[in-house]
Amino acid sequence: MKAIADVCVIPIGIGVSVSKEVTACERIFAEAGLKSRLHAYGTNIEGEWDDVMAAIKRCHETLHGMGVARISTNIRIGTRTDRAQTMDDKIRSVEEKLKG
């Protein structure tokens, strides 16, 4: 089952800056071979459901290993059976209508 997800991992209790932890998650998504794209409030990820979810779990394990005691993650995940659709398809579909 293919999925497009958006993930926002929030380390709690480590201070106001969380970019070191977000960077660690980006590396995990890249190493997992997932197509991913960072934005200002999370990361888009495209891949098999199991691979996407395994990478998110690894973010929690890795951050806890780095000393983060508490993590709260928000995930949006979408699947569809009517047709294949990539992250780029979703954006293109809106951008074409914006021009039209």
Place this chain on the structure above:
Amino acid sequence: MKAIADVCVIPIGIGVSVSKEVTACERIFAEAGLKSRLHAYGTNIEGEWDDVMAAIKRCHETLHGMGVARISTNIRIGTRTDRAQTMDDKIRSVEEKLKG
């Protein structure tokens, strides 16, 4: 890794009423032996990370099997290593302060 999650599954394109699909998800959480509690905008789930995520995946598979072509799910999932904490602990901790 124990997790507390909150899941809101949205079937898209099937009409305005989604309670049949939400009910199917509730049954999946119960059959998975997960501690879960429905609220007005999702369901709290407590359990092992893998069990929680497997149940959410099963919601997508089951709803697609029921003819829902597109699903968008929002998940909040939290883990902590400093201490064990249940859903009831989280609520009690706030309710005590409200009385205090």
Place this chain on the structure above:
Amino acid sequence: MKAIADVCVIPIGIGVSVSKEVTACERIFAEAGLKSRLHAYGTNIEGEWDDVMAAIKRCHETLHGMGVARISTNIRIGTRTDRAQTMDDKIRSVEEKLKG
């Protein structure tokens, strides 16, 4: 415009325990006269869109005033025009199907 919302306010950088801040938000929802119900990963709120959103803004202002330097909030908010629906209606609709 009536709305049903679910709000999860996460104070960042203040330590692992956030129940004092969650309690402050609960008080704000109650003082605003909104129908609200705490669960293990957020709070359901029912009311006019503007009142719900004003209360959430007040949570941010109040927590910043308490010394929280950074806050990340996740909101689910739903509106519908086909019929009036309360938080209790949403839950009842699923619970009846679970029994059926």
Place this chain on the structure above:
Amino acid sequence: MKAIADVCVIPIGIGVSVSKEVTACERIFAEAGLKSRLHAYGTNIEGEWDDVMAAIKRCHETLHGMGVARISTNIRIGTRTDRAQTMDDKIRSVEEKLKG
């Protein structure tokens, strides 16, 4: 109060394709003079809290006016008092660490 938000508006009950409605929201963010950037699972928005929230409300009103009977929106919204931070700052901060 400045905010960085991420908004995912889901029209329910209109069919599987939602790009027309997402496009209408993009136009609303642009007309509101907000800095916004579409991604594959939502839109980043930067601006004053009230302006961001007014634009999201307008999305609901506009989509209902287009005949969408039910809408469920997921919002992440962050504020901080320790320093000013833009959407670009957030991304740059992670990208620099990825190179480092």
